[in-house]
Amino acid sequence: MIDLYYWTTPNGHKITIFLEEAELPYRIHPINIGKGDQFGEAFLKISPNNRIPAIVDQDPADGGEPLSVFESGAILLYLGEKTGQFLPQDLRGRVEVLEWLMWQMGGLGPMLGQNHHFGVYAPEKLPYAINRYVKETERLYGVLNKRLRGRDFICGDYSIADMAAYPWVVPWERQQMQINEFPELKRWMEAMEARPAVERAYAKAKDINTEATVNEDAKKVLFGQGRRD
Ligand SMILES: N[C@@H](CCC(=O)N[C@@H](CS)C(=O)NCC(=O)O)C(=O)O
Structure with a gap:
Protein backbone atom coordinates (compact mmCIF):
# COMPACT_ATOMS: atom_id res chain seq x y z
CA MET A 1 0.00 0.00 0.00
CA PHE A 86 7.22 3.41 -17.30
CA LEU A 87 11.01 3.50 -16.82
CA PRO A 88 13.10 1.60 -19.38
CA GLN A 89 15.52 -1.04 -18.09
CA ASP A 90 18.08 -0.59 -20.87
CA LEU A 91 20.89 1.94 -20.34
CA ARG A 92 20.11 4.29 -23.22
CA GLY A 93 16.35 4.27 -22.83
CA ARG A 94 16.72 4.94 -19.10
CA VAL A 95 19.13 7.85 -19.66
CA GLU A 96 16.67 9.49 -22.04
CA VAL A 97 13.82 9.24 -19.55
CA LEU A 98 16.05 10.63 -16.78
CA GLU A 99 17.08 13.56 -19.00
CA TRP A 100 13.49 14.54 -19.73
CA LEU A 101 12.38 13.97 -16.17
CA MET A 102 15.15 16.31 -14.96
CA TRP A 103 14.28 18.78 -17.70
CA GLN A 104 10.76 18.89 -16.32
CA MET A 105 11.88 19.10 -12.69
CA GLY A 106 14.54 21.76 -13.25
CA GLY A 107 12.95 23.77 -16.06
CA LEU A 108 9.38 23.21 -17.16
CA GLY A 109 7.92 23.00 -13.62
CA PRO A 110 9.77 25.89 -11.95
CA MET A 111 9.48 28.27 -14.92
CA LEU A 112 5.79 27.60 -15.49
CA GLY A 113 5.25 27.94 -11.74
CA GLN A 114 6.75 31.45 -11.92
CA ASN A 115 4.60 32.16 -14.99
CA HIS A 116 1.50 31.32 -12.88
CA HIS A 117 2.79 33.37 -9.99
CA PHE A 118 3.49 36.60 -11.85
CA GLY A 119 0.70 36.23 -14.41
CA VAL A 120 -2.11 35.17 -12.08
CA TYR A 121 -1.34 35.49 -8.37
CA ALA A 122 1.06 38.41 -7.83
CA PRO A 123 -0.73 41.48 -6.41
CA GLU A 124 1.25 43.75 -8.76
CA LYS A 125 1.37 43.14 -12.49
CA LEU A 126 5.08 43.42 -13.21
CA PRO A 127 5.56 43.53 -16.99
CA TYR A 128 9.24 42.52 -16.87
CA ALA A 129 8.54 39.42 -14.74
CA ILE A 130 5.44 38.43 -16.71
CA ASN A 131 7.25 38.81 -20.02
CA ARG A 132 10.30 36.89 -18.75
CA TYR A 133 8.27 33.82 -17.74
CA VAL A 134 5.85 33.89 -20.65
CA LYS A 135 8.83 33.94 -23.05
CA GLU A 136 10.51 31.12 -21.14
CA THR A 137 7.27 29.10 -21.22
CA GLU A 138 7.10 29.66 -24.97
CA ARG A 139 10.70 28.51 -25.35
CA LEU A 140 10.14 25.37 -23.28
CA TYR A 141 6.92 24.54 -25.17
CA GLY A 142 8.98 24.87 -28.36
CA VAL A 143 11.61 22.44 -27.03
CA LEU A 144 8.94 19.89 -26.16
CA ASN A 145 7.08 20.40 -29.44
CA LYS A 146 10.28 19.68 -31.38
CA ARG A 147 11.12 16.68 -29.22
CA LEU A 148 7.70 15.14 -29.92
CA ARG A 149 8.17 15.28 -33.71
CA GLY A 150 8.19 11.67 -34.90
CA ARG A 151 7.55 10.31 -31.39
CA ASP A 152 4.26 9.29 -29.81
CA PHE A 153 5.54 10.21 -26.35
CA ILE A 154 8.51 12.18 -25.06
CA CYS A 155 10.86 9.20 -25.05
CA GLY A 156 9.05 7.12 -27.69
CA ASP A 157 7.21 4.81 -25.32
CA TYR A 158 4.97 6.25 -22.61
CA SER A 159 7.05 6.92 -19.48
CA ILE A 160 7.38 8.86 -16.24
CA ALA A 161 8.74 11.76 -18.34
CA ASP A 162 5.24 12.19 -19.86
CA MET A 163 3.58 11.92 -16.46
CA ALA A 164 5.86 14.65 -15.13
CA ALA A 165 5.38 17.10 -18.00
CA TYR A 166 1.69 16.72 -18.84
CA PRO A 167 0.12 18.31 -15.72
CA TRP A 168 2.24 21.42 -16.27
CA VAL A 169 0.96 21.95 -19.82
CA VAL A 170 -2.71 21.39 -18.91
CA PRO A 171 -3.05 25.04 -17.78
CA TRP A 172 -1.65 26.40 -21.08
CA GLU A 173 -4.28 29.13 -21.34
CA ARG A 174 -3.38 30.47 -17.93
CA GLN A 175 0.25 30.51 -19.07
CA GLN A 176 -0.74 32.78 -21.99
CA MET A 177 0.09 30.10 -24.57
CA GLN A 178 -1.78 29.14 -27.73
CA ILE A 179 -1.67 25.36 -27.93
CA ASN A 180 -2.54 25.44 -31.65
CA GLU A 181 0.86 27.00 -32.29
CA PHE A 182 2.50 23.79 -31.01
CA PRO A 183 0.89 21.01 -33.09
CA GLU A 184 3.00 18.12 -31.77
CA LEU A 185 2.41 19.22 -28.22
CA LYS A 186 -1.33 19.49 -28.91
CA ARG A 187 -1.44 15.98 -30.37
CA TRP A 188 0.48 14.60 -27.36
CA MET A 189 -1.79 16.47 -24.91
CA GLU A 190 -4.84 14.92 -26.55
CA ALA A 191 -3.30 11.45 -26.36
CA MET A 192 -2.46 11.96 -22.69
CA GLU A 193 -5.88 13.34 -21.83
CA ALA A 194 -7.57 10.34 -23.45
CA ARG A 195 -5.74 7.81 -21.27
CA PRO A 196 -8.22 6.27 -18.81
CA ALA A 197 -5.69 6.47 -15.95
CA VAL A 198 -5.16 10.19 -16.57
CA GLU A 199 -8.92 10.70 -16.60
CA ARG A 200 -9.23 8.84 -13.30
CA ALA A 201 -6.41 10.86 -11.73
CA TYR A 202 -8.05 14.18 -12.64
CA ALA A 203 -11.49 12.95 -11.55
CA LYS A 204 -10.01 12.17 -8.10
CA ALA A 205 -8.67 15.72 -7.87
CA LYS A 206 -12.16 17.12 -8.47
CA ASP A 207 -13.57 14.98 -5.65
CA ILE A 208 -10.90 16.18 -3.22
CA ASN A 209 -10.86 19.90 -4.02
CA THR A 210 -13.97 21.62 -5.30
N1 LIG B 1 10.10 20.24 -6.62
C1 LIG B 1 8.93 19.90 -5.86
C2 LIG B 1 7.93 21.03 -5.92
C3 LIG B 1 6.71 20.74 -5.09
C4 LIG B 1 5.79 21.95 -4.99
O1 LIG B 1 6.16 23.08 -5.33
N2 LIG B 1 4.59 21.67 -4.51
C5 LIG B 1 3.64 22.76 -4.30
C6 LIG B 1 2.31 22.40 -4.96
S1 LIG B 1 2.54 22.12 -6.71
C7 LIG B 1 3.40 22.91 -2.81
O2 LIG B 1 3.33 21.94 -2.09
N3 LIG B 1 3.27 24.14 -2.32
C8 LIG B 1 3.06 24.40 -0.93
C9 LIG B 1 3.73 25.63 -0.46
O3 LIG B 1 4.20 26.43 -1.30
O4 LIG B 1 3.80 25.82 0.75
C10 LIG B 1 8.30 18.62 -6.44
O5 LIG B 1 8.35 18.49 -7.66
O6 LIG B 1 7.79 17.79 -5.68
Missing part, protein backbone atom coordinates in the same frame (compact mmCIF):
# COMPACT_ATOMS: atom_id res chain seq x y z
CA ILE A 2 1.22 3.50 -0.87
CA ASP A 3 0.17 6.43 1.31
CA LEU A 4 0.06 9.52 -0.88
CA TYR A 5 0.24 12.99 0.66
CA TYR A 6 -1.34 15.07 -2.00
CA TRP A 7 -3.03 18.23 -3.15
CA THR A 8 -4.68 18.95 -6.48
CA THR A 9 -1.79 20.71 -8.22
CA PRO A 10 0.43 19.77 -11.19
CA ASN A 11 3.07 18.14 -8.96
CA GLY A 12 0.34 16.22 -7.16
CA HIS A 13 -1.28 15.01 -10.40
CA LYS A 14 1.99 13.44 -11.56
CA ILE A 15 1.76 10.86 -8.80
CA THR A 16 -1.93 10.04 -9.05
CA ILE A 17 -1.34 9.50 -12.78
CA PHE A 18 1.43 7.00 -12.05
CA LEU A 19 -0.54 5.19 -9.37
CA GLU A 20 -3.61 4.96 -11.59
CA GLU A 21 -1.55 3.75 -14.56
CA ALA A 22 0.23 1.07 -12.53
CA GLU A 23 -2.96 0.18 -10.62
CA LEU A 24 -1.02 0.17 -7.37
CA PRO A 25 -3.15 0.21 -4.23
CA TYR A 26 -2.94 3.66 -2.61
CA ARG A 27 -4.76 5.92 -0.22
CA ILE A 28 -4.77 9.69 -0.43
CA HIS A 29 -4.09 11.95 2.54
CA PRO A 30 -5.18 15.43 1.41
CA ILE A 31 -2.70 18.17 2.38
CA ASN A 32 -4.59 21.40 1.77
CA ILE A 33 -1.69 23.73 0.97
CA GLY A 34 -3.99 26.78 0.91
CA LYS A 35 -4.89 26.12 4.55
CA GLY A 36 -1.32 25.42 5.75
CA ASP A 37 -1.52 21.62 6.17
CA GLN A 38 2.00 21.41 4.67
CA PHE A 39 3.41 22.82 7.93
CA GLY A 40 2.02 20.04 10.13
CA GLU A 41 4.71 18.26 12.20
CA ALA A 42 3.85 14.80 10.89
CA PHE A 43 3.93 15.95 7.27
CA LEU A 44 7.25 17.79 7.70
CA LYS A 45 8.81 14.55 8.92
CA ILE A 46 8.26 12.99 5.52
CA SER A 47 8.46 16.18 3.45
CA PRO A 48 10.94 18.57 5.09
CA ASN A 49 10.56 21.13 2.27
CA ASN A 50 6.85 21.63 3.21
CA ARG A 51 5.71 20.80 -0.30
CA ILE A 52 3.44 18.14 -1.74
CA PRO A 53 3.64 15.45 -3.04
CA ALA A 54 5.18 12.86 -0.74
CA ILE A 55 4.58 9.14 -0.34
CA VAL A 56 5.12 6.46 2.27
CA ASP A 57 5.54 2.96 0.85
CA GLN A 58 4.27 0.51 3.45
CA ASP A 59 5.85 -2.45 1.60
CA PRO A 60 9.27 -1.38 0.31
CA ALA A 61 11.22 -3.88 -1.80
CA ASP A 62 13.86 -4.45 0.92
CA GLY A 63 11.18 -5.74 3.30
CA GLY A 64 12.16 -3.10 5.88
CA GLU A 65 10.31 -0.31 7.67
CA PRO A 66 7.87 1.89 5.69
CA LEU A 67 9.86 4.18 3.41
CA SER A 68 9.02 7.84 2.71
CA VAL A 69 9.92 9.77 -0.45
CA PHE A 70 9.47 13.49 -1.19
CA GLU A 71 10.01 15.44 -4.46
CA SER A 72 7.77 14.40 -7.33
CA GLY A 73 10.67 13.40 -9.61
CA ALA A 74 12.17 11.17 -6.93
CA ILE A 75 8.74 9.63 -6.30
CA LEU A 76 8.20 8.86 -10.00
CA LEU A 77 11.63 7.26 -10.20
CA TYR A 78 11.01 5.28 -7.03
CA LEU A 79 7.67 4.00 -8.28
CA GLY A 80 9.10 3.26 -11.73
CA GLU A 81 11.81 1.16 -10.11
CA LYS A 82 9.42 -0.51 -7.69
CA THR A 83 6.99 -1.62 -10.39
CA GLY A 84 9.37 -2.00 -13.34
CA GLN A 85 6.95 0.13 -15.34
CA GLU A 211 -12.45 25.12 -5.22
CA ALA A 212 -10.90 25.89 -8.58
CA THR A 213 -9.19 29.10 -7.47
CA VAL A 214 -6.62 30.15 -4.88
CA ASN A 215 -8.43 32.57 -2.51
CA GLU A 216 -6.89 35.51 -0.64
CA ASP A 217 -6.35 33.52 2.59
CA ALA A 218 -4.57 30.78 0.63
CA LYS A 219 -2.35 33.38 -1.06
CA LYS A 220 -1.20 34.58 2.37
CA VAL A 221 -0.26 31.02 3.34
CA LEU A 222 1.44 30.21 0.06
CA PHE A 223 3.22 33.42 -0.83
CA GLY A 224 4.22 34.87 2.53
CA GLN A 225 6.68 32.14 3.49
CA GLY A 226 10.07 32.81 4.99
CA ARG A 227 12.59 30.92 7.07
CA ARG A 228 10.96 28.67 9.69
CA ASP A 229 13.72 26.52 11.23
Whole structure:
Protein backbone atom coordinates (compact mmCIF):
# COMPACT_ATOMS: atom_id res chain seq x y z
CA MET A 1 0.00 0.00 0.00
CA ILE A 2 1.22 3.50 -0.87
CA ASP A 3 0.17 6.43 1.31
CA LEU A 4 0.06 9.52 -0.88
CA TYR A 5 0.24 12.99 0.66
CA TYR A 6 -1.34 15.07 -2.00
CA TRP A 7 -3.03 18.23 -3.15
CA THR A 8 -4.68 18.95 -6.48
CA THR A 9 -1.79 20.71 -8.22
CA PRO A 10 0.43 19.77 -11.19
CA ASN A 11 3.07 18.14 -8.96
CA GLY A 12 0.34 16.22 -7.16
CA HIS A 13 -1.28 15.01 -10.40
CA LYS A 14 1.99 13.44 -11.56
CA ILE A 15 1.76 10.86 -8.80
CA THR A 16 -1.93 10.04 -9.05
CA ILE A 17 -1.34 9.50 -12.78
CA PHE A 18 1.43 7.00 -12.05
CA LEU A 19 -0.54 5.19 -9.37
CA GLU A 20 -3.61 4.96 -11.59
CA GLU A 21 -1.55 3.75 -14.56
CA ALA A 22 0.23 1.07 -12.53
CA GLU A 23 -2.96 0.18 -10.62
CA LEU A 24 -1.02 0.17 -7.37
CA PRO A 25 -3.15 0.21 -4.23
CA TYR A 26 -2.94 3.66 -2.61
CA ARG A 27 -4.76 5.92 -0.22
CA ILE A 28 -4.77 9.69 -0.43
CA HIS A 29 -4.09 11.95 2.54
CA PRO A 30 -5.18 15.43 1.41
CA ILE A 31 -2.70 18.17 2.38
CA ASN A 32 -4.59 21.40 1.77
CA ILE A 33 -1.69 23.73 0.97
CA GLY A 34 -3.99 26.78 0.91
CA LYS A 35 -4.89 26.12 4.55
CA GLY A 36 -1.32 25.42 5.75
CA ASP A 37 -1.52 21.62 6.17
CA GLN A 38 2.00 21.41 4.67
CA PHE A 39 3.41 22.82 7.93
CA GLY A 40 2.02 20.04 10.13
CA GLU A 41 4.71 18.26 12.20
CA ALA A 42 3.85 14.80 10.89
CA PHE A 43 3.93 15.95 7.27
CA LEU A 44 7.25 17.79 7.70
CA LYS A 45 8.81 14.55 8.92
CA ILE A 46 8.26 12.99 5.52
CA SER A 47 8.46 16.18 3.45
CA PRO A 48 10.94 18.57 5.09
CA ASN A 49 10.56 21.13 2.27
CA ASN A 50 6.85 21.63 3.21
CA ARG A 51 5.71 20.80 -0.30
CA ILE A 52 3.44 18.14 -1.74
CA PRO A 53 3.64 15.45 -3.04
CA ALA A 54 5.18 12.86 -0.74
CA ILE A 55 4.58 9.14 -0.34
CA VAL A 56 5.12 6.46 2.27
CA ASP A 57 5.54 2.96 0.85
CA GLN A 58 4.27 0.51 3.45
CA ASP A 59 5.85 -2.45 1.60
CA PRO A 60 9.27 -1.38 0.31
CA ALA A 61 11.22 -3.88 -1.80
CA ASP A 62 13.86 -4.45 0.92
CA GLY A 63 11.18 -5.74 3.30
CA GLY A 64 12.16 -3.10 5.88
CA GLU A 65 10.31 -0.31 7.67
CA PRO A 66 7.87 1.89 5.69
CA LEU A 67 9.86 4.18 3.41
CA SER A 68 9.02 7.84 2.71
CA VAL A 69 9.92 9.77 -0.45
CA PHE A 70 9.47 13.49 -1.19
CA GLU A 71 10.01 15.44 -4.46
CA SER A 72 7.77 14.40 -7.33
CA GLY A 73 10.67 13.40 -9.61
CA ALA A 74 12.17 11.17 -6.93
CA ILE A 75 8.74 9.63 -6.30
CA LEU A 76 8.20 8.86 -10.00
CA LEU A 77 11.63 7.26 -10.20
CA TYR A 78 11.01 5.28 -7.03
CA LEU A 79 7.67 4.00 -8.28
CA GLY A 80 9.10 3.26 -11.73
CA GLU A 81 11.81 1.16 -10.11
CA LYS A 82 9.42 -0.51 -7.69
CA THR A 83 6.99 -1.62 -10.39
CA GLY A 84 9.37 -2.00 -13.34
CA GLN A 85 6.95 0.13 -15.34
CA PHE A 86 7.22 3.41 -17.30
CA LEU A 87 11.01 3.50 -16.82
CA PRO A 88 13.10 1.60 -19.38
CA GLN A 89 15.52 -1.04 -18.09
CA ASP A 90 18.08 -0.59 -20.87
CA LEU A 91 20.89 1.94 -20.34
CA ARG A 92 20.11 4.29 -23.22
CA GLY A 93 16.35 4.27 -22.83
CA ARG A 94 16.72 4.94 -19.10
CA VAL A 95 19.13 7.85 -19.66
CA GLU A 96 16.67 9.49 -22.04
CA VAL A 97 13.82 9.24 -19.55
CA LEU A 98 16.05 10.63 -16.78
CA GLU A 99 17.08 13.56 -19.00
CA TRP A 100 13.49 14.54 -19.73
CA LEU A 101 12.38 13.97 -16.17
CA MET A 102 15.15 16.31 -14.96
CA TRP A 103 14.28 18.78 -17.70
CA GLN A 104 10.76 18.89 -16.32
CA MET A 105 11.88 19.10 -12.69
CA GLY A 106 14.54 21.76 -13.25
CA GLY A 107 12.95 23.77 -16.06
CA LEU A 108 9.38 23.21 -17.16
CA GLY A 109 7.92 23.00 -13.62
CA PRO A 110 9.77 25.89 -11.95
CA MET A 111 9.48 28.27 -14.92
CA LEU A 112 5.79 27.60 -15.49
CA GLY A 113 5.25 27.94 -11.74
CA GLN A 114 6.75 31.45 -11.92
CA ASN A 115 4.60 32.16 -14.99
CA HIS A 116 1.50 31.32 -12.88
CA HIS A 117 2.79 33.37 -9.99
CA PHE A 118 3.49 36.60 -11.85
CA GLY A 119 0.70 36.23 -14.41
CA VAL A 120 -2.11 35.17 -12.08
CA TYR A 121 -1.34 35.49 -8.37
CA ALA A 122 1.06 38.41 -7.83
CA PRO A 123 -0.73 41.48 -6.41
CA GLU A 124 1.25 43.75 -8.76
CA LYS A 125 1.37 43.14 -12.49
CA LEU A 126 5.08 43.42 -13.21
CA PRO A 127 5.56 43.53 -16.99
CA TYR A 128 9.24 42.52 -16.87
CA ALA A 129 8.54 39.42 -14.74
CA ILE A 130 5.44 38.43 -16.71
CA ASN A 131 7.25 38.81 -20.02
CA ARG A 132 10.30 36.89 -18.75
CA TYR A 133 8.27 33.82 -17.74
CA VAL A 134 5.85 33.89 -20.65
CA LYS A 135 8.83 33.94 -23.05
CA GLU A 136 10.51 31.12 -21.14
CA THR A 137 7.27 29.10 -21.22
CA GLU A 138 7.10 29.66 -24.97
CA ARG A 139 10.70 28.51 -25.35
CA LEU A 140 10.14 25.37 -23.28
CA TYR A 141 6.92 24.54 -25.17
CA GLY A 142 8.98 24.87 -28.36
CA VAL A 143 11.61 22.44 -27.03
CA LEU A 144 8.94 19.89 -26.16
CA ASN A 145 7.08 20.40 -29.44
CA LYS A 146 10.28 19.68 -31.38
CA ARG A 147 11.12 16.68 -29.22
CA LEU A 148 7.70 15.14 -29.92
CA ARG A 149 8.17 15.28 -33.71
CA GLY A 150 8.19 11.67 -34.90
CA ARG A 151 7.55 10.31 -31.39
CA ASP A 152 4.26 9.29 -29.81
CA PHE A 153 5.54 10.21 -26.35
CA ILE A 154 8.51 12.18 -25.06
CA CYS A 155 10.86 9.20 -25.05
CA GLY A 156 9.05 7.12 -27.69
CA ASP A 157 7.21 4.81 -25.32
CA TYR A 158 4.97 6.25 -22.61
CA SER A 159 7.05 6.92 -19.48
CA ILE A 160 7.38 8.86 -16.24
CA ALA A 161 8.74 11.76 -18.34
CA ASP A 162 5.24 12.19 -19.86
CA MET A 163 3.58 11.92 -16.46
CA ALA A 164 5.86 14.65 -15.13
CA ALA A 165 5.38 17.10 -18.00
CA TYR A 166 1.69 16.72 -18.84
CA PRO A 167 0.12 18.31 -15.72
CA TRP A 168 2.24 21.42 -16.27
CA VAL A 169 0.96 21.95 -19.82
CA VAL A 170 -2.71 21.39 -18.91
CA PRO A 171 -3.05 25.04 -17.78
CA TRP A 172 -1.65 26.40 -21.08
CA GLU A 173 -4.28 29.13 -21.34
CA ARG A 174 -3.38 30.47 -17.93
CA GLN A 175 0.25 30.51 -19.07
CA GLN A 176 -0.74 32.78 -21.99
CA MET A 177 0.09 30.10 -24.57
CA GLN A 178 -1.78 29.14 -27.73
CA ILE A 179 -1.67 25.36 -27.93
CA ASN A 180 -2.54 25.44 -31.65
CA GLU A 181 0.86 27.00 -32.29
CA PHE A 182 2.50 23.79 -31.01
CA PRO A 183 0.89 21.01 -33.09
CA GLU A 184 3.00 18.12 -31.77
CA LEU A 185 2.41 19.22 -28.22
CA LYS A 186 -1.33 19.49 -28.91
CA ARG A 187 -1.44 15.98 -30.37
CA TRP A 188 0.48 14.60 -27.36
CA MET A 189 -1.79 16.47 -24.91
CA GLU A 190 -4.84 14.92 -26.55
CA ALA A 191 -3.30 11.45 -26.36
CA MET A 192 -2.46 11.96 -22.69
CA GLU A 193 -5.88 13.34 -21.83
CA ALA A 194 -7.57 10.34 -23.45
CA ARG A 195 -5.74 7.81 -21.27
CA PRO A 196 -8.22 6.27 -18.81
CA ALA A 197 -5.69 6.47 -15.95
CA VAL A 198 -5.16 10.19 -16.57
CA GLU A 199 -8.92 10.70 -16.60
CA ARG A 200 -9.23 8.84 -13.30
CA ALA A 201 -6.41 10.86 -11.73
CA TYR A 202 -8.05 14.18 -12.64
CA ALA A 203 -11.49 12.95 -11.55
CA LYS A 204 -10.01 12.17 -8.10
CA ALA A 205 -8.67 15.72 -7.87
CA LYS A 206 -12.16 17.12 -8.47
CA ASP A 207 -13.57 14.98 -5.65
CA ILE A 208 -10.90 16.18 -3.22
CA ASN A 209 -10.86 19.90 -4.02
CA THR A 210 -13.97 21.62 -5.30
CA GLU A 211 -12.45 25.12 -5.22
CA ALA A 212 -10.90 25.89 -8.58
CA THR A 213 -9.19 29.10 -7.47
CA VAL A 214 -6.62 30.15 -4.88
CA ASN A 215 -8.43 32.57 -2.51
CA GLU A 216 -6.89 35.51 -0.64
CA ASP A 217 -6.35 33.52 2.59
CA ALA A 218 -4.57 30.78 0.63
CA LYS A 219 -2.35 33.38 -1.06
CA LYS A 220 -1.20 34.58 2.37
CA VAL A 221 -0.26 31.02 3.34
CA LEU A 222 1.44 30.21 0.06
CA PHE A 223 3.22 33.42 -0.83
CA GLY A 224 4.22 34.87 2.53
CA GLN A 225 6.68 32.14 3.49
CA GLY A 226 10.07 32.81 4.99
CA ARG A 227 12.59 30.92 7.07
CA ARG A 228 10.96 28.67 9.69
CA ASP A 229 13.72 26.52 11.23
N1 LIG B 1 10.10 20.24 -6.62
C1 LIG B 1 8.93 19.90 -5.86
C2 LIG B 1 7.93 21.03 -5.92
C3 LIG B 1 6.71 20.74 -5.09
C4 LIG B 1 5.79 21.95 -4.99
O1 LIG B 1 6.16 23.08 -5.33
N2 LIG B 1 4.59 21.67 -4.51
C5 LIG B 1 3.64 22.76 -4.30
C6 LIG B 1 2.31 22.40 -4.96
S1 LIG B 1 2.54 22.12 -6.71
C7 LIG B 1 3.40 22.91 -2.81
O2 LIG B 1 3.33 21.94 -2.09
N3 LIG B 1 3.27 24.14 -2.32
C8 LIG B 1 3.06 24.40 -0.93
C9 LIG B 1 3.73 25.63 -0.46
O3 LIG B 1 4.20 26.43 -1.30
O4 LIG B 1 3.80 25.82 0.75
C10 LIG B 1 8.30 18.62 -6.44
O5 LIG B 1 8.35 18.49 -7.66
O6 LIG B 1 7.79 17.79 -5.68
